[in-house]
Amino acid sequence: MIRMRELHKSFTVRVKAGRFRREKRTVAAVDGVSLTIGRGEMVGYIGPNGAGKSTTLKMLTGVLTPSSGEVSVCGLTPVPQRTRLALRIGVVFGQRSQLWWDLPLRESFALLRHIYRVPAGDHAARLRRCRELLDLDEFLDTPVRQLSLGQRMRGELTAALLHGPEVLFLDEPTIGLDVVSKQAVRSFLAELGATGDVTLVLTTHDLADIERLCERLVVIDHGRVVHDGSIEALHTRYGSRRSLVADLEKPLPDGFELPGASLTAVTANGHRVTFTLDSATAGAAVAGLVAAVPVRDLSLVEPDIEDVVARLYAER
Numbered sequence: 001m002i003r004m005r006e007l008h009k010s011f012t013v014r015v016k017a018g019r020f021r022r023e024k025r026t027v028a029a030v031d032g033v034s035l036t037i038g039r040g041e042m043v044g045y046i047g048p049n050g051a052g053k054s055t056t057l058k059m060l061t062g063v064l065t066p067s068s069g070e071v072s073v074c075g076l077t078p079v080p081q082r083t084r085l086a087l088r089i090g091v092v093f094g095q096r097s098q099l100w101w102d103l104p105l106r107e108s109f110a111l112l113r114h115i116y117r118v119p120a121g122d123h124a125a126r127l128r129r130c131r132e133l134l135d136l137d138e139f140l141d142t143p144v145r146q147l148s149l150g151q152r153m154r155g156e157l158t159a160a161l162l163h164g165p166e167v168l169f170l171d172e173p174t175i176g177l178d179v180v181s182k183q184a185v186r187s188f189l190a191e192l193g194a195t196g197d198v199t200l201v202l203t204t205h206d207l208a209d210i211e212r213l214c215e216r217l218v219v220i221d222h223g224r225v226v227h228d229g230s231i232e233a234l235h236t237r238y239g240s241r242r243s244l245v246a247d248l249e250k251p252l253p254d255g256f257e258l259p260g261a262s263l264t265a266v267t268a269n270g271h272r273v274t275f276t277l278d279s280a281t282a283g284a285a286v287a288g289l290v291a292a293v294p295v296r297d298l299s300l301v302e303p304d305i306e307d308v309v310a311r312l313y314a315e316r
């Protein structure tokens with residue numbers, strides 16, 4: 001559905017060199033990305049600020065011409081075949097709007113139907129589904145400029161889907177949304193993905209989006225792919241470990257050691273301890289702990305994707 005081969009995009013920028021001089025410098029925003037994304041995949045495309053995510057999406061959607069390399073989406077070459085491509089893809093850029101600010105949402109949707117020449121029945125069915133799943137009804141007649149960010153984002157998602165695209169590109173779809181709106185958007189996308197009809201490529205700095213939605217995670221840094229695989233593969237590669245958190249009746253005896261685990265945190269009163277499980281199984285660690293000291297409560301904490309991604313970014 002999406003193919004990139006040795007895709008490059010460079011920008012020429014002028015930088016200050018001395019008091020009066022400016023020098024031309026070339027920034028390789030995307031520096032040899034090769035990826036294939038199949039029909040129905042949900043792919044998280046992440047990376048630190050300036051990594052090249054938006055530039056990649058702009059090349060995939062026909063906004064920017066690549067400096068070199070090949071790109072195809074739905075069998076089309078995005079820039080020269082942009083008009084045909086627009087009928088087959090949906091795009092949501094969190095910071096930009098595709099709606100008409102002065103029109104009520106309902107009228108924006110009606111205009112889009114005409115622009116994309118969507119048969120009335122298909123349009124009505126898709127809109128009905130979005131209204132239900134994204135709770136649009138209470139603000140369908142409000143001009144877009146008066147919508148809250150969360151309401152507008154739900155409108156943007158609907159606008160991107162009304163023509164029935166095969167691929168949906170989302171750039172930071174949950175940025176700035178409150179917890180409830182974020183969950184509404186995520187559940188909606190999860191449901192959309194579950195149908196297997198839409199291929200979804202999502203960039204985000206909110207890793208909860210990825211955990212909830214994407215089986216495949218592509219990490220890009222300095223314009224290059226540094227990881228391509230599942231979240232589990234990322235944990236395995238970076239040696240993420242689970243932790244055992246225990247509330248104790250009294251502090252641990254001096255010099256206490258748990259084989260195969262390391263003590264990583266102790267509260268000031270010594271009553272809450274955290275062990276990272278290196279080679280010990282959770283069962284063995286719990287048994288070792290309860291044999292040494294009376295335990296009030298225990299929990300096992302899965303490795304945090306934020307931690308592993310922070311380590312990956314820091315390493316580079």
Ligand SMILES: Nc1ncnc2c1ncn2[C@@H]1O[C@H](COP(=O)(O)OP(=O)(O)OP(=O)(O)O)[C@@H](O)[C@H]1O
Binds near residue numbers: 028053
């Ligand atoms: N139009 C442009 N002109 C010059 N340089 C640009 C332009 N667009 C992007 N860049 C540069 O290309 C690099 C990649 O930018 P890009 O916007 O793709 O990053 P990003 O991964 O989307 O970052 P963020 O997470 O901050 O949105 C950056 O160094 C940026 O300054």
